[in-house]
Amino acid sequence: MTAQVDVEALDRWIREFAGLVAVNKDLLTQLDSAIGDADHGANMDRGMTAVVAALNGTTSASVAALLKQVGMTLVSTVGGASGPLYGTFFLRMATASGEVTTLDGPAFATALRAGLEGVVARGKAEAGDKTMYDALAPAVEALGSALAAAVPLGEALRGATRAAEGGRDATTPMRARKGRASYLGERSVGHQDPGATSSALLIAAAAAALAQS
Amino acid sequence: MKKLINDPADVVPEALRGVAAAHPELRVDHQRKIIYRGDAPAQGKVGLISGGGSGHEPLHGGFVGTGMLDAACVGEVFTSPVPDQMLEATRGVDSGAGVLHIVKNYTGDVLNFEMAAELAAAETGIDVVSVVTDDDVAVQDSLYTAGRRGVGVAVLLEKIAGAAAEEGRSLSEVAEVARRVNAHGRSMGMALTSCAVPAAGKPTFDLPETEMEVGIGIHGEPGRQRLPLASARQVAEYLLDSILVDLDFAGGDGVIAFVNGMGGTPLLELYVMYHEVVTILEKAGVRVARSLVGPYITSLEMAGCSVTLLKVDDELLRLWDAPVRTPALRWGL
Numbered sequence: 001m002t003a004q005v006d007v008e009a010l011d012r013w014i015r016e017f018a019g020l021v022a023v024n025k026d027l028l029t030q031l032d033s034a035i036g037d038a039d040h041g042a043n044m045d046r047g048m049t050a051v052v053a054a055l056n057g058t059t060s061a062s063v064a065a066l067l068k069q070v071g072m073t074l075v076s077t078v079g080g081a082s083g084p085l086y087g088t089f090f091l092r093m094a095t096a097s098g099e100v101t102t103l104d105g106p107a108f109a110t111a112l113r114a115g116l117e118g119v120v121a122r123g124k125a126e127a128g129d130k131t132m133y134d135a136l137a138p139a140v141e142a143l144g145s146a147l148a149a150a151v152p153l154g155e156a157l158r159g160a161t162r163a164a165e166g167g168r169d170a171t172t173p174m175r176a177r178k179g180r181a182s183y184l185g186e187r188s189v190g191h192q193d194p195g196a197t198s199s200a201l202l203i204a205a206a207a208a209a210l211a212q213s
Numbered sequence: 214m215k216k217l218i219n220d221p222a223d224v225v226p227e228a229l230r231g232v233a234a235a236h237p238e239l240r241v242d243h244q245r246k247i248i249y250r251g252d253a254p255a256q257g258k259v260g261l262i263s264g265g266g267s268g269h270e271p272l273h274g275g276f277v278g279t280g281m282l283d284a285a286c287v288g289e290v291f292t293s294p295v296p297d298q299m300l301e302a303t304r305g306v307d308s309g310a311g312v313l314h315i316v317k318n319y320t321g322d323v324l325n326f327e328m329a330a331e332l333a334a335a336e337t338g339i340d341v342v343s344v345v346t347d348d349d350v351a352v353q354d355s356l357y358t359a360g361r362r363g364v365g366v367a368v369l370l371e372k373i374a375g376a377a378a379e380e381g382r383s384l385s386e387v388a389e390v391a392r393r394v395n396a397h398g399r400s401m402g403m404a405l406t407s408c409a410v411p412a413a414g415k416p417t418f419d420l421p422e423t424e425m426e427v428g429i430g431i432h433g434e435p436g437r438q439r440l441p442l443a444s445a446r447q448v449a450e451y452l453l454d455s456i457l458v459d460l461d462f463a464g465g466d467g468v469i470a471f472v473n474g475m476g477g478t479p480l481l482e483l484y485v486m487y488h489e490v491v492t493i494l495e496k497a498g499v500r501v502a503r504s505l506v507g508p509y510i511t512s513l514e515m516a517g518c519s520v521t522l523l524k525v526d527d528e529l530l531r532l533w534d535a536p537v538r539t540p541a542l543r544w545g546l
Contacts, residue, residue, distance in 0.1 A: 037291045037432045038413045079292040084324035179320045182358035
């Protein structure tokens with residue numbers, strides 16, 4: 001039987017992500033103070049706390065409704081560059097998913113890819129710019145090819161998490177070319193990117209929450 | 214780091230309470246964190262809104278009033294406001310003549326204003342034009358960065374475009390004036406100390422007593438280069454060298470010379486800097502038409518300064534001299 005990701009499973013994913021952001025709030029801020037402006041942890045935590053509050057207050061009728069609510073809440077509460085980028089990620093996932101109540105593995109992977117494309121359209125980042133793209137893109141790639149090779153969703157998501165974490169770690173030697181870190185030039189080298197770090201948490205949360213789907 | 218606050222989480226809303234109490238001529242939407250002119254939407258004129266993270270006061274809230282901004286959207290400390298705020302402010306200042314968004318070139322500000330403009334197009338019939346300021350010559354390599362940052366020119370632009378709007382000019386005409394100001398303005402800043410975001414409670418970067426950070430932005434982010442501490446004269450030379458090679462300021466109707474304090478440097482020192490700046494400009498054959506000295510676009514309690522030169526013509530000078538009545542700039546009214 002093909003694994004299904006229903007509205008409830010997506011809800012678990014988002015709450016898991018909120019939990020990981022809360023636990024890693026100080027780490028994200030600390031990474032951001034090295035090459036940015038020391039607010040990534042606080043901003044993401046404020047946004048994900050608002051997302052969880054919004055999820056508690058409503059029942060989503062479809063995958064798209066839930067993802068849209070997550071995206072709109074992030075856009076409205078995070079600020080900085082992360083708000084529009086993470087917001088656009090979930091809004092594009094919503095559009096790609098449509099008014100359905102479950103996604104199979106490949107449909108979930110397609111939605112993730114649409115989210116990634118939204119991030120690129122909004123932020124204009126490319127591979128190697130030292131951004132969230134560098135963690136998300138390898139994860140989306142790994143998930144797609146694992147599912148194409150008939151790997152079960154849970155295992156494919158664990159592989160995607162490893163890919164995201166590899167991508168995150170690979171940002172350390174990169175020189176930033178986007179966002180505030182880019183103004184540091186060579187001095188951004190040697191620091192892990194905070195956006196790639198939170199994005200790796202997003203994929204890890206999916207693996208933790210959807211593995212049993 | 215010692216701060217005169219109650220709770221780090223309440224700094225922005227409590228400061229807005231203070232702004233509302235001190236300036237009854239303004240209207241503050243505390244829930245959405247928007248500062249409006251008391252008579253917004255001012256009839257028959259283009260609306261001007263700007264916004265950005267807190268911590269740069271008086272920018273932008275202190276520039277709301279007659280002859281300058283119609284509204285300012287207030288973000289968390291050093292964090293851009295969100296699209297909902299810009300959308301609401303756009304609705305609140307539009308009298309039918311359209312709205313100009315003044316955006317400093319920082320990725321967060323640009324992305325949030327961009328989404329707000331898309332929402333305004335989708336949900337309202339309001340004409341919105343955005344002008345992005347990017348005057349910071351410290352950023353040399355625009356190809357491999359997010360581009361030059363918007364710093365001191367925003368202050369001059371809000372004043373001049375505000376005067377153009379007050380004259381009843383159309384949205385496209387006001388936007389043209391704003392773009393002209395940005396195209397003819399250049400800035401460069403430096404820091405003697407870091408600053409501390411209230412929520413973080415400690416300095417954003419370490420800067421030893423014997424060093425200074427040159428080419429900073431306005432968010433406590435490290436700058437282009439760290440150099441041994443130097444005199445005001447040497448600092449002025451360094452900053453102006455970078456500015457003067459970037460644009461020809463000599464001839465014509467001269468410049469507005471703006472020496473800005475980053476928040477922690479006293480006016481006494483800013484005037485020492487201003488003297489050095491005009492001395493260098495004289496030697497370089499640059500005529501100073503007007504001056505502005507003081508902390509107008511700050512980075513919390515950072516010590517340091519920035520220098521902005523704006524090349525002006527008759528028209529820009531006339532708009533600069535036009536009456537303005539805001540908490541931070543006030544003349545002729």
